[in-house]
Amino acid sequence: MQEKWLLAGLSVALLISTCSALYEDQIRKFDWRGVNVGALKQSRVDLNHFQPRILVSTNEGVVASLCVKTGELVWRQVLEQKPRGDIKLLQVSGFSDDSSDTAAAPMGSNLGFDMLTVQGHAPALVRGWNTNMGALEWEWSIMPMNIERAQDAMWIYSKSVLYHVLPAWRSHLEVTAYFASSGHSTGSTSKVIAPWITPESCTLSGTFYVCTEGKQLISLDLVSKSGQVIRTSLETEPNEKTQALTGLNGVVIVDGKPISVNKEQSICGGLQSSSYAVGSFNYRKILAFADLSSGILKINALYLDNCAPAAELEQSLPFPKHFGTPSLNNFDCKQKRNGEGKNCLFLFSTTSESIVAVQQGRVRWSREEALANVIDSQFVDLPLADTEGTLENEMKGKAGDIASAFLRRITTQAVQIRSLFLHVIGLGPPPTATQRAGLVRDSFGLHKMLVLLTRSGKIFGIDNVSGKHHWQLYLSNVSGFANNEQMRLIVQRSAKHFPLQPLCTILGKNAVNGNGVLYRFNPITGQVAEGGLVQLDYKIKQLSLLEETEKDFVKGILLIDASNKVHVYPEHATPLADGMYLYTADVKSAELSGYFIKYAGGQLSSTHIWNARLGGHNSEQQIIGVAGKNPIEHVHSQGRVLGDRSVLYKYINPNLVAFVTQAPDSTHKSVLNLYLVDVVSGSVVFTMTHRKVRAPLSIVHSENWLAYSYFNEKLRRTEITTIELYEGKTQANSSVWSSLQAPPMPLVERQSYILPTIVEALRETITERGITNKHVLIGTASGSIVEMPWHMLDPRRPIASTTQGREEGAIPYIPELPLPTESHINYNQTVARLRNIYTAPSGLESTCLVVATGLDLFVTRVAPSKTFDLLKEDFDYILISIVLVALTSGSLIVKHLASRKLLKQAWK
């Protein structure tokens, strides 16, 4: 027994020494997290609370409280995923809103809630929140009879009663009232006959249900007993959908004009604006409106009772272009007699999904909520410092004869001495903007510019070490492609080619006509480069990158349009497209097509050279995942050494792409097929099928292996299958890979494991030369990122512990993969709604840069094989120098003493 304990203790001691987690003092040293809430939906600015706050609900299903002074989060609650977490109503109780029927009764009147939200439709959840802490206080729910119809349901709150309005289009409305805090029904459901209602024409403004029909508004007061139909005529037929004006009961905005359908609510006439909000100032109700014209944001306000302008609130300010078009969401003022309007805070939501707070004629703070939807990311090297740049230039210069090289060396050194002298006497050239911002490459290449492309079309340049936003750009009217394909961010020229600046390109679709759009910019400064926005006159079907040109080192973009014509951008890179292969995949019919691009006589042409049909008999299979390899990947080791010292060569085919299809099946419920296709020759190299298995699917493909996770319906758990491909004991061609002469049948090793978590994203680590081990980063639904070494996922893990397996260094097979807490690389920095993980190599072979995106953003670095090429942070430099100095001086002294002794002996 004693022996056992001792052994256990020893093994624990061994394990602790090999633990790879962070130390406590390393927290936040090279990682940071950005916390977002998403695009603003409803907000309530409340400056007169004992604790001034801004309560918001967002399109991402988040309720949060923001600090009035800085815009920082006080608390945040991330609700369930859509559609369950879709927020339909945010109702705040508070004494500042003394007005309409829709507002809550004052605090302390025992209504039982501070803030109330209604979310989802089946079931609809009503929740009461404590706004100081963000704690959930109570909750009730209703399950609708007809789930499909319930999607269109709306909710209104009036006098502590919550009304559930369920439209049956072109027929009637069903209105049910509940006590807001208890969920008890106040009576039966009332049916209001309204055959004119359609989803396009109707809005709910307070308790009034307003529809447009031709040149008139037809409205119903849903709360009143009479149920009278009110008709209001308009001057012209409205062009846009009417919008409700929150804060006023029965007022709608028709083409920028507020119109009241409520007899008890008058509204000032002759107004025209893009956005309105209601608040109070000097104890009087105010209608504020804001418009953007030629870069200047103008805010105006009127007293609602007499329509006199409230001059104290009027202000205009230059509005930065990268925010897009603002829309006034809410505002509030500190209540004081004869206040000057300085204490008013206006909250704007913008088309670039920012939240902007304006006070006293300037932007007080802003939140970049576009970052809640990052769709692509790139790490871009920073430019070299000037001196290093000239050195680099010299090294790169074409080696001519000795004389010219010598001359060049002398001139550069003369220039360096001059600049040093000028720098010393203080006459040197001023540092450039990027140098001032500290954007200079470090010796290990760990400091990079993180360029993030977001769904709204806003692009960010973020420092990956400090998390500072260096620049922002906004592309309006640009959207993602068809088939749910997002916009692309491409690095056309890296920072290697000093003095040429790096160049990035965004490829998207024009939101209006669907044609392709290119936008080129400098990723370090965020400035437009080489023409900026280019509107193409064709639709983009597929794209690919070409080799670097010799002239300006730009990687051309090869585009194939809807009619299979081929284009290259920029045009001078066209000859490089000769001999390229491209493939397209139709997601719906699961058909693949391969094309060969030829350049002859100044013309590009494409030939259809292969096709494959993964759709099955009736195209019932649909592609749910496509995974190619990272084009910048290097494979260092060509083979794997087996137990008997022979080598098993890896099947490293850079053109191999994995396709996963899914279809319902009569006998096996749902079937998932994996196809490995060589996209140059069109050969379907390997096919594997899973039964009773379905999406969500995450897939990662690298070197000679593939790992993908899915949900097993039969056993209700997440599983991960891994595949390794080998050529065999001999290699067909060790120097060049040709898909047209590839070994036809690779050996396929495969294994499945149970993963005790729900996987949201998978990504492999990547390093500069590929010497470091590969780890797989697993992003889980709970927001943690787990680093899983490949030797745990290895399909060659032996079931029976044989000597051969042990010799090979493989761990014996255990069906369930462990997820130890030490391998969670984001420790307690949970990434809410984790969606994707991106990796990039750093200048150090051991280190890989990681960014995880979702609602939050987490940036860190990982070292899969430990930092073998870096001294430890707590390395004792003083000790080593003392030891060195002592040793050197000791040896000198001893040498001296020895020579004296020798001399003495010689004299004897």
Next chain:
Amino acid sequence: MYSKAKFVLIFLLGVVASSWGFLEHDSWITVELQHSLVANSESFSFRGNVTIPSLNSGLANVEQPALSTVDLDLLKKLALGNEFYRLKATVVYSNGAKAQFITSNKACRLLQAQLNDVLWVSLDPSGYVTGITVSQDTAPATAECTQEDVKKLVETQFSTDVLIRHAELAPVPDTAGFIQKVEREREARERGEVRDNRGFFAKYWMYIVPVVLLVFISGATNQDGAK
């Protein structure tokens, strides 16, 4: 004991299932081959017919008439221009459904291989063709054909091997095998088969020595640090 037998049975079934590489409902297909001997042209001419009477057995009957001299010249011209030899395959299933596939390879390689080629037919799990690929077995001597290479061609008849790639069944986490292994180890321990009567140090010296060494080394460095 009964449970053990059950485990063995499950294990055996698992082994059989994981090597599954044939279809539950065997069927036949015919493939009509047409080829294009002019670069970038959409006209295809008849090359031959392939009948596969049983997809599971994989045996195929190939009928291909000899190439005419006109076609041979066209093929040679294609090879000299390093163009693609494109093949169109129309698959007819037993239920009458049709599917069309295109595959290509360099014409030069076909000449170098003396018109010997391999037709790979990839099947999906329910026996429908996902892709047809034509390739050559032999490694080529040169990447591009010269006039001399072209002259070496003596065959006028295609000789085609038809090979079928079946879909395979994916592995499932082998919990049964693992439990069985653990069970076996436990039983072995209980029976005391592997009782080792050596002394403590004799058994575990290989663990103790490195630890002691480690302790010494770390102790030494700590002392240095303390100074």
